[in-house]
Amino acid sequence: MTAARGTGTPTPGPVPTAPRVVTGRLLRTRSGSLSLLVRGRAVAVTAALLAALVAVMAVTLTTGDFDLSVGEVARALTGDGTGIADFVVNTLRMPRLVTALCVGAALAVSGAILQSLTGNPLGSPDIIGFTNGSAVGALVVIVVLHGSMTQIAIGALIGGLATALAVHLLMLGRGIQGFRLVVVGIGVSALLLAVNSYLITRATFQEALEAQAWLIGSLGNRLWTHAQAIGLAVAVLLPLALFLSRRLAMVEMGDTTAMALGVDVPRTRTLLLVIGVALAAFATAVTGPIWFVALAAPQVARRLTRSSGPALLPSALMGAVMLAVSDLAVQRLFAPALLPVGTATGCVGGIYLVCLLVTESRKSRA
Numbered sequence: 001m002t003a004a005r006g007t008g009t010p011t012p013g014p015v016p017t018a019p020r021v022v023t024g025r026l027l028r029t030r031s032g033s034l035s036l037l038v039r040g041r042a043v044a045v046t047a048a049l050l051a052a053l054v055a056v057m058a059v060t061l062t063t064g065d066f067d068l069s070v071g072e073v074a075r076a077l078t079g080d081g082t083g084i085a086d087f088v089v090n091t092l093r094m095p096r097l098v099t100a101l102c103v104g105a106a107l108a109v110s111g112a113i114l115q116s117l118t119g120n121p122l123g124s125p126d127i128i129g130f131t132n133g134s135a136v137g138a139l140v141v142i143v144v145l146h147g148s149m150t151q152i153a154i155g156a157l158i159g160g161l162a163t164a165l166a167v168h169l170l171m172l173g174r175g176i177q178g179f180r181l182v183v184v185g186i187g188v189s190a191l192l193l194a195v196n197s198y199l200i201t202r203a204t205f206q207e208a209l210e211a212q213a214w215l216i217g218s219l220g221n222r223l224w225t226h227a228q229a230i231g232l233a234v235a236v237l238l239p240l241a242l243f244l245s246r247r248l249a250m251v252e253m254g255d256t257t258a259m260a261l262g263v264d265v266p267r268t269r270t271l272l273l274v275i276g277v278a279l280a281a282f283a284t285a286v287t288g289p290i291w292f293v294a295l296a297a298p299q300v301a302r303r304l305t306r307s308s309g310p311a312l313l314p315s316a317l318m319g320a321v322m323l324a325v326s327d328l329a330v331q332r333l334f335a336p337a338l339l340p341v342g343t344a345t346g347c348v349g350g351i352y353l354v355c356l357l358v359t360e361s362r363k364s365r366a
Contacts, residue, residue, distance in 0.1 A: 042305040042314060049301075049317035053101070056324045060097050061089060064331070096219050098227040100327045100341075101320040102234045103219075103287050104297070106279040108319020109241055109312055111294030112301075113276035116248050116310040117269060118181055121356060124295040125160075125280035128185025131294075132192035133163025134284035139196055139211055143203040149225050153233075153285040160281035163188060164273060217290035217342020219327050226286045233282035241275050241312055248272055249309035290323065290342045292349020295356075297322050 061073045066088050068076075075081040076089035111124040125131045137159020141147040147155065170184050196215065200208045247268045250258040255265050280294065297319035302311050304318075323341065326348075330339045 042307055042311065045301070045304045046314050046317060049314060049321055052321050053317060053324070056321060056328060057097060057101075060324065060328050061093050064088075064093070095224045095227045096222045096327070097324065099222045099230060099286060100219050100324045102227070102230040103283040103290065104293055104319035104321070104323030105238065105316040106230065106234050106283040106319075107290065107294040107323070108297035108301070108315045109238060110276045110279040110283070111319075112298035112310050112312055112315040113241060113248065113272050113279075114294075115298055116252055117272060117276075119252070120182060121299055122182045122295070123185075124298075125277065126289065126291050126294055127189070128167060128182060129189035129192055130160050130163050130167075130185075130277050130280050131284055131289045131291075132189045132196065133166075134160035134281040135215060135289050136192050136195050136199070137162070137281075138214075138285050138288075139199045142211055142214070143199050143207055149229060149285075153229055153282055156285035157278060157281040160277045160284070161274070163192065164277045213340070214288040216340040217288040217345070218340035219287055220338055220340065222287070230282055230286045233279065237275050237279050237282075238316065241272070241279075244268065244272055244275070245310055245312045248312075252309065288342065291346045292352060293319050293323055293345055296349060296352050299356075 058070060058073075062068050062070060066084070068085055068088065072081060072085045073089055076085040077094070079086075081089065107125070110130075114125060114128070114130075115121055115123045117123070122128075125134075134156040137155040137157070138152050140159070141152045141155035145151065145155075167181070167185055167188055170188070171181060200211050203211055247258075247263050250261050250263050251265060251268055251272075253261075258265050258268075283290070298311070298315040300322075301314040301318040305311050305314050307314075323345070326344045327341045330341050330344050
């Protein structure tokens, strides 16, 4: 305490504070030079999503035309199961499930990154044309080059990146904020849909049928080749996205604030844009375009966690759960019909998109 000049009234001086632990939604612990920030609600939501994921996996692997017990599934996964159980689990169900989980996570993280960069809930790869660009690249390889799975993935990546470059050039000098990006992206997406239709007309009848089935978005007949391809992409790109998530949260605050905090904004935007487009491209290459997972999963995850940042890990888990549940639903509810999972996500996502557009329209009027 010090006395103010000319008065006898003491004024408070700087008081040293000791490190402390704050309980509640935000937990901060400090030991030496180590500082750990834990958000209790985000941890709880992440744990709940992991539990839901395990439950969906268990139901998917144990039920169907040939029911199995949990023990039989476990023995099949460890190589000690019977011939029938081993075939059902390791050849039919597990590759499809792994593909669904990885594709859902990839699409959700891609959507979270792009929505965060644009500051717009509609800024997901399927709305602004990146998914259709990946589809064009993949279709060129399928219909024209008759390429392998690896070549299809490379074609999808090139198509997605080329679309991102085209959108960037159209927005040059105007930034990537607001509804202008969405409008430009919708226009580019419409052009790419026309290109897809043209490529199908150039194909043979059998190729056209296969391409059209692929464009709907399906997890049917997915093998370990597909699961390994998307699994490798997620294993490489998801850690990079998580590593850059703190910079992404700073970029959300605005370029000036982010630069003041030491973030190289142009480089960070470019890296995250490439990662987001690559995740969507590899997912599209494996299953075809699966709509609205990238749009809805990040927003649902952010609302559940009440996070001010991009919440990439909860978004990845939410996307995996959403796509796995959707695929399980179409397998069980519409059997024996082979309904593609893209049809189910498109129906539900279309309703969600209408609600989102109404909400955003009301915000803009306010």
